[in-house]
Amino acid sequence: MSEISLDLRDRRASFRGLEDRIFDLLVIGAGITGTGVARDAALRGLSVALVDANDFGSGTSSRSSKLIHGGLRYLAQGEVAVVREAATERRVLRRIAPHLTLTNPMVMPAQSKAGITSMRAAMWTFEKLAKVDKPERHEVWDRKRLQKEEPTIKADGLAGAVVYPEYVTDDGRLVLANAVSAVQAGARVATYAPVTEIILENGRVSGAVVQSSLPGDENGARIRARLVINAAGPWVDHLRLLEDDQAKNKLQLTKGIHLVFNHDRLPISRTVVMRTSDRRGAFIVPHGRFIYTGTTDTFYPEPEYWPEITREDVDYLLEPVNRTFNIEPITHDDIVSIWSGIRPLLGQEGKKPSEISRRDEAFDGPGGLISIAGGKLTSYRSMAERLVDSCEKKLGEKHVPSKTAEQKLPGGDFPGSFDELQTRVEKLGFEPEEARRVAQLYGGQVLDIFAGAKGPAVEAAYAVLHEGALTLEDYWVRRSARARFDDEGGLAALEPAAGAMADLLGWTEQETIRQIESCREKREFEMRAIKK
Ligand code: FAD
Numbered sequence: 001m002s003e004i005s006l007d008l009r010d011r012r013a014s015f016r017g018l019e020d021r022i023f024d025l026l027v028i029g030a031g032i033t034g035t036g037v038a039r040d041a042a043l044r045g046l047s048v049a050l051v052d053a054n055d056f057g058s059g060t061s062s063r064s065s066k067l068i069h070g071g072l073r074y075l076a077q078g079e080v081a082v083v084r085e086a087a088t089e090r091r092v093l094r095r096i097a098p099h100l101t102l103t104n105p106m107v108m109p110a111q112s113k114a115g116i117t118s119m120r121a122a123m124w125t126f127e128k129l130a131k132v133d134k135p136e137r138h139e140v141w142d143r144k145r146l147q148k149e150e151p152t153i154k155a156d157g158l159a160g161a162v163v164y165p166e167y168v169t170d171d172g173r174l175v176l177a178n179a180v181s182a183v184q185a186g187a188r189v190a191t192y193a194p195v196t197e198i199i200l201e202n203g204r205v206s207g208a209v210v211q212s213s214l215p216g217d218e219n220g221a222r223i224r225a226r227l228v229i230n231a232a233g234p235w236v237d238h239l240r241l242l243e244d245d246q247a248k249n250k251l252q253l254t255k256g257i258h259l260v261f262n263h264d265r266l267p268i269s270r271t272v273v274m275r276t277s278d279r280r281g282a283f284i285v286p287h288g289r290f291i292y293t294g295t296t297d298t299f300y301p302e303p304e305y306w307p308e309i310t311r312e313d314v315d316y317l318l319e320p321v322n323r324t325f326n327i328e329p330i331t332h333d334d335i336v337s338i339w340s341g342i343r344p345l346l347g348q349e350g351k352k353p354s355e356i357s358r359r360d361e362a363f364d365g366p367g368g369l370i371s372i373a374g375g376k377l378t379s380y381r382s383m384a385e386r387l388v389d390s391c392e393k394k395l396g397e398k399h400v401p402s403k404t405a406e407q408k409l410p411g412g413d414f415p416g417s418f419d420e421l422q423t424r425v426e427k428l429g430f431e432p433e434e435a436r437r438v439a440q441l442y443g444g445q446v447l448d449i450f451a452g453a454k455g456p457a458v459e460a461a462y463a464v465l466h467e468g469a470l471t472l473e474d475y476w477v478r479r480s481a482r483a484r485f486d487d488e489g490g491l492a493a494l495e496p497a498a499g500a501m502a503d504l505l506g507w508t509e510q511e512t513i514r515q516i517e518s519c520r521e522k523r524e525f526e527m528r529a530i531k532k
Contacts, residue, residue: 006180006189006468009505011212011219014190018210018221023049023188024395026208026225028195028239031061032171032377034231035178036384036404042185043407044388044400049223050179050187051210053194055474057175058305059233061377062478063341065258065283065294067271068093068101068167068378072126073281074358080129082359086378087130090167092405093381097169097177097412099421099443104168104285105270107141107150109161109324116140119162138164150268152325166271168285171377172478173441176467177409178380184410190221192470198228198242198369205243205367214470227391230371234303234344243369250363251373252347252356253303256295257313257340260484263291265334266327274320280354282320288433290336290485293317297353300342306522307340309529314338332530337489339526346374362387381405411443421446430454441481456480456490460497464504472498472515473522489523 008014025041027034030052038050052058070087071079094101110116123138142160146153183189190210197209199222207224230239240247263286271285274293284293296313314332322329345356360375360383370391375383385402392399414421418439425435428450438446438454449462463469463479475497477483482490494516502512 005466006183008468015219015221017188018049018223023047023225026223026228029231030056031059031233032175032380035175036380038182038187039178040384040388040402040404042182042187043403048187050189051193052191055191056179057172057478060341061175062172063339064171064377066169066171068169084129089379097409099440100169100174101167103165105165107161107163107270108273109158112159136165154326180410200367205369230369234342236371236373243365243367252345253300254297254343254353255300255307257309258292258294259317259335260290260292260337261334263289274324276320309340311529314529337484344373411445414444456493456497457500461500472519476519494519
């Protein structure tokens with residue numbers, strides 16, 4: 001049917017495939033960092049194994065703000081290198097995955113003419129660093145123009161705004177596209193395969209042991225590799241302890257949450273930057289029928305897939321929304337869904353969460369385990385390229401240049417513009433908003449997938465047969481994004497999707513009910529902080 005094909009149903013074959021050779025690289029963790037590294041290395045011809053304790057992107061990488069952005073605010077912190085890399089990478093991602101980098105203008109309101117002048121100075125530096133083309137450069141709106149373009153913004157006391165383009169992605173699908181591409185280039189993968197042991201021979205790391213975490217599945221593998229990369233995001237320090245039980249923590253974890261509302265409650269056309277009560281920047285992003293706002297930044301003690309969301313987190317984000325816009329106040333009752341994620345930042349003593357650098361770093365453990373942490377979704381590709389360059393050297397392999405800046409990601413190849421793709425999808429009988437949703441998620445694959453029928457059952461079957469989904473949550477949260485951007489968190493999609501998956505994955509009726517219940521419980525957990 002399509003170039004994408006990642007069918008992970010045969011668990012025995014997946015685990016066996018991890019044992020039949022000594023790999024050049026074993027990558028632990030299939031978030032954006034791990035899948036980016038696996039793809040880069042596999043495309044250069046290295047043999048690669050990639051494993052994850054859960055699903056692709058189930059850690060931080062499906063819980064970000066979904067912005068492919070240059071990180072203008074980091075300029076004020078003197079992080080020129082971080083900004084240069086992120087700003088430049090936006091352009092690369094737009095080329096290799098146009099469906100996952102949709103233009104998303106940012107409106108930064110300013111209270112005074114002096115405020116506009118200083119924002120413009122920052123913008124000029126940013127545009128120079130990022131080599132931004134003329135049509136993509138910033139504009140300045142006076143108050144009148146701001147009122148005309150975004151009439152819901154309270155314009156009293158504002159001098160105007162600076163507006164510039166950034167991009168919005170679907171982070172879970174960006175990870176998946178990298179995983180699929182890695183497999184197409186020859187990488188072996190297993191999900192729901194946590195590393196339980198790092199193998200050391202004569203004090204040197206030579207592989208890892210994985211054990212299936214799916215109920216009733218006894219599969220496991222002893223994977224051998226010349227280099228082992230720890231890309232476990234917030235769990236990086238946990239993996240380091242498996243190599244060296246004396247290893248000191250390197251990471252400082254911070255949590256960020258996002259709230260989703262219906263777009264008609266706050267009909268903005270562009271992302272708007274707001275000031276929080278403690279003078280941080282927050283934003284509100286239009287996303288089809290919905291809008292979302294984020295994010296918080298607070299220390300969090302331990303990595304978790306479902307970090308706790310508190311009422312303070314929710315109220316902290318509602319306050320600037322209701323202060324910035326001229327609307328009937330948004331309350332807890334308006335919240336459609338919530339998500340929270342953990343940033344795996346490199347620790348910096350004495351700094352506030354939002355002041356900690358977003359730079360990435362790779363470091364070797366005493367037995368040679370290579371850990372990589374920090375960074376941003378936006379710069380994952382160049383971070384992977386740098387890491388694989390250094391792995392080639394360690395392996396003594398001839399340098400093969402990275403191909404990831406040129407080779408399109410799965411779904412990224414389609415004729416014409418994204419808007420034209422959306423129009424073609426509409427001709428299949430989709431409403432414009434729904435056409436946009438599926439065109440963004442599936443890119444160039446979309447017309448094949450929905451040629452016959454549409455809806456959750458079709459999407460879920462495709463997720464199993466071509467996108468490596470093994471649980472209902474894999475489909476609901478990370479393949480379809482319905483958990484975030486659908487009415488009532490996509491609860492109505494669970495039954496038809498589970499029905500389609502049950503046939504393909506051989507679930508009993510009891511197992512099908514368990515899968516549905518597990519998703520419902522997760523939603524209840526996320527919505528617990530809301531007063532009803
Ligand atoms: P993860 O995605 O967490 O991947 C690590 C993987 O390791 C997980 O899948 C986990 O299951 C696996 N793992 C853990 N233990 C084991 C084990 N024992 N065995 C095997 N596998 C294991 N960046 C941007 O560029 N733009 C943004 O808008 C943005 N917004 C953000 C907003 C928030 C709230 C947060 C938290 C982050 C944001 N970021 C953003 C940063 C970005 O999301 C992260 O830098 C990035 O996702 C980290 O990816 P990762 O692959 O390193 O970690």
